[in-house]
Amino acid sequence: MPKQALDSLTESMFYVLMALYRSEKCGIDIAAWIEAKTQGRCRLGPATLYTILAKFEKEKYIRETHVEGRKRTYAITDLGRQAFREEYDRLQRCMEDAKTEL
Amino acid sequence: MSEKYIHRFPPCPAYEIRRFETWLEDMAAKGWFLEKDPFFAGFASFHQAESKSVRYRLQPAPKKSGPFTRRDRQQDAIDLAAEYGWTFLGDHQDFFIFYTDDPNLPELDTDPQVQALALQGLWKRKRNDWISHLAVVAIYAVLFLGLTPVTFALETGWVFPILLTIAVVSTWLSFKELQHLKQLRQALLVDAALPQNTDYRQNRRLYFLSSLFSVLLVIALIIGCVGMRLFDWEDRRWQPRTEALPFATAEDLYPSSTFVAGEPWIIKENDHVASRSTWLTDQQISLYQYGSIQPDKKGLTLDVQYYDMRSEWLARQLYRELIRIQKTSKYYEPCAAPDLSTEQEFAWYNFSTYLLLQEDNIVLMVRFSQHDDPMPMEQWAAVFANSILN
Numbered sequence: 001m002p003k004q005a006l007d008s009l010t011e012s013m014f015y016v017l018m019a020l021y022r023s024e025k026c027g028i029d030i031a032a033w034i035e036a037k038t039q040g041r042c043r044l045g046p047a048t049l050y051t052i053l054a055k056f057e058k059e060k061y062i063r064e065t066h067v068e069g070r071k072r073t074y075a076i077t078d079l080g081r082q083a084f085r086e087e088y089d090r091l092q093r094c095m096e097d098a099k100t101e102l
Numbered sequence: 103m104s105e106k107y108i109h110r111f112p113p114c115p116a117y118e119i120r121r122f123e124t125w126l127e128d129m130a131a132k133g134w135f136l137e138k139d140p141f142f143a144g145f146a147s148f149h150q151a152e153s154k155s156v157r158y159r160l161q162p163a164p165k166k167s168g169p170f171t172r173r174d175r176q177q178d179a180i181d182l183a184a185e186y187g188w189t190f191l192g193d194h195q196d197f198f199i200f201y202t203d204d205p206n207l208p209e210l211d212t213d214p215q216v217q218a219l220a221l222q223g224l225w226k227r228k229r230n231d232w233i234s235h236l237a238v239v240a241i242y243a244v245l246f247l248g249l250t251p252v253t254f255a256l257e258t259g260w261v262f263p264i265l266l267t268i269a270v271v272s273t274w275l276s277f278k279e280l281q282h283l284k285q286l287r288q289a290l291l292v293d294a295a296l297p298q299n300t301d302y303r304q305n306r307r308l309y310f311l312s313s314l315f316s317v318l319l320v321i322a323l324i325i326g327c328v329g330m331r332l333f334d335w336e337d338r339r340w341q342p343r344t345e346a347l348p349f350a351t352a353e354d355l356y357p358s359s360t361f362v363a364g365e366p367w368i369i370k371e372n373d374h375v376a377s378r379s380t381w382l383t384d385q386q387i388s389l390y391q392y393g394s395i396q397p398d399k400k401g402l403t404l405d406v407q408y409y410d411m412r413s414e415w416l417a418r419q420l421y422r423e424l425i426r427i428q429k430t431s432k433y434y435e436p437c438a439a440p441d442l443s444t445e446q447e448f449a450w451y452n453f454s455t456y457l458l459l460q461e462d463n464i465v466l467m468v469r470f471s472q473h474d475d476p477m478p479m480e481q482w483a484a485v486f487a488n489s490i491l492n
Contacts, residue, residue, distance in 0.1 A: 012213040028185045046183040047161050047210035051220045054164065054175065070181040 009087045012044055016052050017061065017076060017084040024065050024075035027053060056080065106150040108134060111313070113306040116195035117282050119160045124300035126158035126199075136201065139192040144313060146194075159188070159210045160197040162224035183210065196224060218290040225283040232276040239269045250423040252382065252416060256409075260381050264323045271316060340374040343389070347375065349408050349466055350489035352391045355482055361402070363393040384463070385410040403454070405469035406486075414463055421446055421460040424467060428452065440480040442487040449479070457483050464490045 009017070012034075019025060019033045030053075031044045044052075053074060056062040061080030065073045076084070110129070114121045126136055134148035136158065141147075164175045179198065180190045187207050188200040200210060211217040242265075255262050289297050343351075352361040363373040376388040387408040394401050411417040425448055428434055439449035439457065446460040454471040457479070468486050470479075 010213055010215045012216055027182050031186075043208045043212055045208045045210045045212040046186045046188060047159075047179070047220065048213045048216045050164075050179045050182050051216045052213075054178075055219060070185065072178065 008090070009083070011042060012048055013052050013056075014084070014087055014091075015042055016044075016049070016056065017080055017087075020062060020074060020076040021081065021084060024073050026071040026073045028071070030074075107137070108148050108150075109145040110148065111145055111310055112194075113302040114309055115279065116160055116197040117279050117286070118299075118302075119197070119286065120296050120298060120300050121302040121304075122160055122197075123158050125302040127156065128302075130154065130156045130158070136191050136199065140199075141192060141194045144317075154203055155205070156201060156203045157205075157207075159200045161200065161210055162220050163193050163196050163198050165223065165227060196228070214290040214294040217296075218287045221283055221287045221290070225280065225287065228276065228280050228283060232273065232280055235269065235273040235276055239266075239273055242266065242269060250427060252419045253423045253427065255382055256380065256386070256420075259326075261323065261326045263381070264319060264326065268316075268319050268323065271319070275312075275316075340371040340376045343373055343375050347387060347389065347408070348385070348410070348490070349387075349389075349406060350485045351389065351406075352393065352395075352402055352404050354489065355402070355477065355485055356395045359398060360396045361391070361393055362396050363391065381412075382416060383409055383411055400474050401472060403469070403471040407467040409465040411463045411465065417460055417463045417465050418446075420465050421448075421458065424458055424465070428456070437479075440483045442483060443491055444487050447483070447487070449483075455479060457486065459487055459490060461487075461490050466490055 015034045015038070016030055018037070019030045025033065027049055031046075031049055035043050053062065057064065057074075059079070060077055061083055062074045062076050065075045067073070112122065113125055116122050129135070129148060131153055133150055133153040135151050135156070137147040137149055161179070164179050167173055167175050176198075183190060183200055187204060188202050188210060191199045191201050193199065211220075286296060289295065365372075371390050372392050374390060377385065379385050385408070387406075389404070389406040389408070391402070391404040391406075409417070409420060411420060428450055431452055433452050435451040437449045437451050437455070439447040441447075442459070444459045444461040446458075448458040450456050454469045457466075457468045457470065459466045459468075466486060468483075470477075470482055
């Protein structure tokens, strides 16, 4: 179960965890990956990205793995993976509910 | 075009984000661009260049890292924005200011809920600051004022009300900021956007005047402290008695004898007067007399504190407080005050006999000490009482 502080994730937050799910990345690469994945639909501004990364670090969803000059590389933690899967499941249930109405 | 510079006072606080950003963008449209590290003493510096459409954005500054933390979180935020192409110009009132002239650059904030999260972090820090301000005001009021605010104010002079005003004003301003940050956050969560009030001219004068008032308070405090320290302002200097005093003295107690002051080297303020007026008192006089009554060779010590307060209410308040203070003394012993014609009278014993009188705006406190055949209290008390009744 995610901590109380992040009961639900925004779209941007969800995509950040998605970007790190399979491999670690640095900040700007996370934003580029998300933009490519969503074909430009979801663009993360630097302040949004910074806030999400700082929040996720504090909640121990991600951890910093190494620093090279200005670039900081992050990897998802087990807690982060769990949060991602729970959000995925929640969205899946939303989709299934929606399907019955269409 | 040769570079010119101007300095301008912002029309609103930084936490009125959209209004502040609009002001900067309007300045840019007129050809004035914010300098790097632009703020000094509240004024922003601009340099002149060809006018163009630019974007200025204010971001809540991340919490500063502690002195023993290796990582600088504020620098992280600046570096990340720089990777995108946003230029960091400086900070002002806990907000970072970024700039770009590239219209294709994505906005700093692209998720209103995450932006609300950033504001919440700032709000929490400001709330803790506000609680600290409130605690300082409360502790200051309770610990130092205690139950004797008038006496405390008399001792500390006008520095105290300035300090208290500064504390109260900064607490109120902090509260205003907290309320505004909360409204911003709610607007982001509900409307998915900051309030779009961009009219920075509204209340511009009020903001400038309130800022000026705050600065003047601090300057007054500094001048007051320096004046008190270097020039002994409000410091009462003991002077030889040259003028008649508005209360009785040793000579009045023995009109047919002569009071001879004791040797000055024993007690240097002997038969000297210290006088001043303050914001609470029209006149405040201290008199110390130690000597003997000739030809009877009776020793006598008088210590008189005279207060001509600005109002009768203050006089009554001071009267009550002086009694309260005396009662806290370990050696305090009550004694019956003689029946005098003053509004209030009170007496006690604390190694010497003390008399406290209050009449209209006047408060008089007398310490009377005479070892050989002392004058009865009724007699000397009446002399002092009559001196302030006339």
